[in-house]
Amino acid sequence: MIRVLIADDEPLIRAGITMILTSAADIEVVAEAANGREALEKARSYSVDVALVDIRMPLMDGLTVLAELKRCAPSVRALILTTFGDRENVLRALRQGGAGFVLKDSAPAELIAAVRAVAAGDAFLSPVAARYAAESLAATASATDREARARRLIATLNERERQVLALLGEGLSNADAGQRIHMSEATVKTYVSRILTKLECENRVQAALLARDADPRS
16 A cells, blocks of 8 residues: 655645545555645654655745655655646756656546556656756756766666666656566666666656757657
């Protein structure tokens, strides 16, 4: 059972997300929080697997919560709730190690898929959030600079690691990637960890975007 915390200052949003998630047999909403400070307290108290964290909250914003979770509850995977227009915050959350990004008005099936992916150790980007991330990253450096850096880092990978990276770029989970290349899920996970270290990335999303930078035609 995936144990979930929902942190959002709007009661109706929390209620709607709870209704969606509890419709899935493998997901349980164990706690809710109306502000960032309460989110941290409950994440530590309720043995949470996944925390859905709104970026804009009182007392402590979602990005601060994300940073604090990494420090005091590293086993909790953070799924960031965004709204249409949060381009700059998506990039900040990505750099701070958010495991996934989903819009508040996402389809129920997408929200459930996001929670499952993040709980499994994979990353999840809603299509709009992925575009925001790509646009924001493009604004931080010229395309030529980003491509050169990406190719330099990817050159440090061996052939098998590049194969796994390509599957990350397709958005595959560890399990799906393993089936594609006839490798156990645990072995894929080991490769992913090694790839992130070599590519100087904090999470799978960063690695996938870096792979895209290395091949701008993709």
